[in-house]
Amino acid sequence: MRSFSPSRPQLLQLFNLMLEDYGRQGWWPGETPFEVMVGAILTQNTAWTNVEVAIANLKRAGMLAPAAIINSDQTELAQLIRSSGYFNVKAERLKNLCRFLQECGGEGVLREKTSQELRQGLLSVNGIGPETADDILLYAFERPIFVIDAYTRRIFSRLGMCNGQESYEELRKWFESGLGPDQKLFNEFHALIVRHAKEACTTEPHCEQCSLVERCLLGANRQG
């Protein structure tokens, strides 16, 4: 297996093929950065459609604000986000995030911090791991941080560019150094990876209808 050290042209080629197939994804769905942060926690281990229901409930109840979440009854909060699954755990995580925002002086103060400081701060919140932290950094704070998820591992290991066992940080750094810091590109690239994993590179991949097939190790083996 080749070691994963993609060049910018190589990655851009894949990006452009997916962009041609699916168009711009317009991520992240959310009216405010805070809504994006809440969505990043609620989407852990569940489909986005379930998150939409939970966010609509929070909005209807006037609870989509840090102070409202901090002051809420945790059981009631959990009921509002029930559709997103693991709702008791996620209610606690939302409260942890909101307390972090409050203790730091709010979103405006956090915007002044470097990406590294912000990332460390988010990772110190109980229930926020690297993927959630990086979703928040990229989509709520518009920082050039590449998000790695199971779909990224699946597609890039099938392409033959990594073995899928690399650490989160290893893969993140490879994408970031391969592409160079480019928040808008990272935003679209991650969204396209998710789309491609849902449309073509599914658990049982549809290589026959995949535009990446000529650049894909598994695709070539399956066709050959």
Ligand code: SF4
């Ligand atoms: S050719 Fe098949 S395995 Fe390769 S990226 Fe496309 S769908 Fe996935």
